[in-house]
Amino acid sequence: MRPLLSALLICLCHAACAADWLTVASDAQRRVELDRASILPSDAGSKVAWGRIVLSDEQAKIYGYRSVRALNRYDCRSHSFMIVKRVYLSDDERTMREDRIDATSPSAVKTGTIDDRFFNEVCKPASATDLRKVAKQAVEQMARAELEDKPSLRRANIRLAKEEVAEKPASEAKGSLSAAPGASSPRNSAEEAPALPRRVTREEIPPPAPLVVPPRARDPAIIRRSTPSRTNSVNPALAAAIAAARSSTTPHSSHDLHWSYEGENGPANWDKLDPQFATCARGTRQSPIDIRDGIKVDQEAIQFDYKPSMFRIVDNGHTIQITYGQGSRLSVMGRSYDLVQMHFHHPAEERIDGKSFEMVAHLVHRDSEGRLAVLAVLFEVGASNPLIQTLWNNLPLEKNEEYAPRVSIQIADLLPEKRAYFSYMGSLTTPPCSEGVLWLVLKQPVQLSAEQLNVFSRFYPNNARPIQPASGRVIKESR
Numbered sequence: 001m002r003p004l005l006s007a008l009l010i011c012l013c014h015a016a017c018a019a020d021w022l023t024v025a026s027d028a029q030r031r032v033e034l035d036r037a038s039i040l041p042s043d044a045g046s047k048v049a050w051g052r053i054v055l056s057d058e059q060a061k062i063y064g065y066r067s068v069r070a071l072n073r074y075d076c077r078s079h080s081f082m083i084v085k086r087v088y089l090s091d092d093e094r095t096m097r098e099d100r101i102d103a104t105s106p107s108a109v110k111t112g113t114i115d116d117r118f119f120n121e122v123c124k125p126a127s128a129t130d131l132r133k134v135a136k137q138a139v140e141q142m143a144r145a146e147l148e149d150k151p152s153l154r155r156a157n158i159r160l161a162k163e164e165v166a167e168k169p170a171s172e173a174k175g176s177l178s179a180a181p182g183a184s185s186p187r188n189s190a191e192e193a194p195a196l197p198r199r200v201t202r203e204e205i206p207p208p209a210p211l212v213v214p215p216r217a218r219d220p221a222i223i224r225r226s227t228p229s230r231t232n233s234v235n236p237a238l239a240a241a242i243a244a245a246r247s248s249t250t251p252h253s254s255h256d257l258h259w260s261y262e263g264e265n266g267p268a269n270w271d272k273l274d275p276q277f278a279t280c281a282r283g284t285r286q287s288p289i290d291i292r293d294g295i296k297v298d299q300e301a302i303q304f305d306y307k308p309s310m311f312r313i314v315d316n317g318h319t320i321q322i323t324y325g326q327g328s329r330l331s332v333m334g335r336s337y338d339l340v341q342m343h344f345h346h347p348a349e350e351r352i353d354g355k356s357f358e359m360v361a362h363l364v365h366r367d368s369e370g371r372l373a374v375l376a377v378l379f380e381v382g383a384s385n386p387l388i389q390t391l392w393n394n395l396p397l398e399k400n401e402e403y404a405p406r407v408s409i410q411i412a413d414l415l416p417e418k419r420a421y422f423s424y425m426g427s428l429t430t431p432p433c434s435e436g437v438l439w440l441v442l443k444q445p446v447q448l449s450a451e452q453l454n455v456f457s458r459f460y461p462n463n464a465r466p467i468q469p470a471s472g473r474v475i476k477e478s479r
């Protein structure tokens, strides 16, 4: 019997390694996340990774735990997975209960479910850099763990890791973390590239399935059960990765397209998530801004040519977005811009003389040369807004699932009575923060009810980029 190195590594690592949580789905009740730092090759063609569901305060009270983590084993070739272990954690990350799952057979990953998104993220081909990163973390972690508690156990693990590297273990590659009969994937050498699914892009990400909280999680009893790691396999892919790490001086690199409004992937770090997002930090004409000291002039009226249209609505993970039928446009400063889409931010991103607003609609327009003009309609709480109500009535139930209701709307109904506006040159307020965007911010806010505002804030409590420096930009204001 040999210790199952990857299981030990992943458990050790998970106890103390810096996790890299990627939000795969979220709603008002819970957040579903994958720890990318935990993804490790298991036996041939499969990988293991930790995922977790973090509950809202309200849900945590109901279920008696804050989060549940699951260690899953993914068979990247047969598009299936197994839960190996579940751990229920309290507010302060204390283990409340630990369940080892002895599943008898792997479950097929159904297209369009959260499991499918986890699968795609875990099973996408690992680059050499990724492998080195993972292995380097594992080696570093083991070295660190040696100095911490349970030193003898961890020293044993390090010794085993060294043995793994020293050996030629492909012939022993068998078994799985799940230790379930019939769960092993066909044997394979580490060099053979397993048939991996094509990585889906964000736009293609299918909608997640509704999350089912495991019934056992409702059990209020707090049971602490220690589960010794099963031990029966060596891991050629991991050994190769460790070897690669040892001969590598490649610095850690992380490219991440999964930007958000808070935490590590929040606005302050957008530029670091992808080279294409560099403008978010280096740009000098960024949006939003606090609009003040405008030059009061007679700005020409914006000509609106909005037609009633059917629409599509999607919760794209950053906002609720409406796609409108073709043929609607606005004209200003000698250019005609087609309406492309509309979306919302709560609170409003732009401020006027320091004043903030509850919400804003950004109507994104593009001209024939690809130049963008964004019309901002500010919202304050007051009377119910019929157009917003129609949109909210048709909110999709799942993220990234576009819904095309059989309802037509007139986007012009959203505009305030007075069309005086501020204009300035800025940027997209989301990555890649591209500049050269003409901003047209209507001065008169429109109203929506507190209830309507509350609906949006349940989806997005805060999806506003912080104010950017105006840096002496010219701002014009209609008199």
Ligand SMILES: [Zn+2]
Binding pocket: 343, 344, 345, 362, 429
């Ligand atoms: Zn926007």
